[in-house]
Every structure is written in structure tokens, then in C-alpha cells.
Amino acid sequence: MNIAFNFVFIIVTFVLVFAFYQSVAMSASLLAIVAIIGLLKWRSPVTVFMFLLGALLGTFAEILAIRYGIVLYATSNVAGVPFWLFLVWGNTALFF
Numbered sequence: 001m002n003i004a005f006n007f008v009f010i011i012v013t014f015v016l017v018f019a020f021y022q023s024v025a026m027s028a029s030l031l032a033i034v035a036i037i038g039l040l041k042w043r044s045p046v047t048v049f050m051f052l053l054g055a056l057l058g059t060f061a062e063i064l065a066i067r068y069g070i071v072l073y074a075t076s077n078v079a080g081v082p083f084w085l086f087l088v089w090g091n092t093a094l095f096f
Contacts, residue, residue: 006095009038013091017084022075024082031087038094047094054093059086 012034020027039047059081065071066080075082 005041009034010095013088017088021082024075024077024084027084028087031084031091035087035091035094038091042094050093051090055086055090058089058092
């Protein structure tokens with residue numbers, strides 16, 4: 001059952017990014033719901049810490065990549081990255 005939840009969790013995260021990447025508010029809202037569901041499923045202080053650490057470090061790495069011209073996003077609203085990217089990196093940390 002946990003493997004199925006993990007699979008659905010990561011697939012839904014990817015699908016939401018691909019479907020709503022141009023609408024920052026919509027994608028951030030839906031990804032926040034997915035993150036909350038994941039945090040409730042894996043209830044633990046370590047899980048919250050991992051979500052925040054992954055979200056911060058992943059987003060920081062993306063900001064550096066943008067600064068050095070490695071990647072460019074079609075929409076951005078915080079330091080050159082879309083806000084939903086913070087949630088994607090947090091969800092990725094939850095998944096792992």
C-alpha cells in the first residue's frame with residue numbers, strides 16, 4: 001500500500017507541474033495540497049524537516065542555475081523561479 005501511495009504521490013506532483021506550470025497560483029495551490037497529504041501520511045518531525053530542507057536547497061540550486069544561465073523558466077515570481085518549484089523540491093524530498 002505504501003509503494004502505491006508513493007507512486008501516486010510522485011506522479012501527481014509531475015502531472016500538476018506539467019499541466020499547470022504557466023499558472024503559478026494554481027500549480028502552487030494544488031502542489032501545496034499534495035504536500036499536505038504527503039506530510040499527513042508520513043507524520044513525523046523528520047518529514048517536515050526533510051520537506052523544508054529539500055525545498056530550500058533545491059530552490060537555491062535552481063536560483064543558482066538561473067543566475068549562471070543553465071536553465072530558464074517561462075514564468076517566475078520569486079528570485080527568477082516560480083513559487084511552485086519550492087513545493088516540487090519539498091515533495092521530492094518527501095518522496096525520497
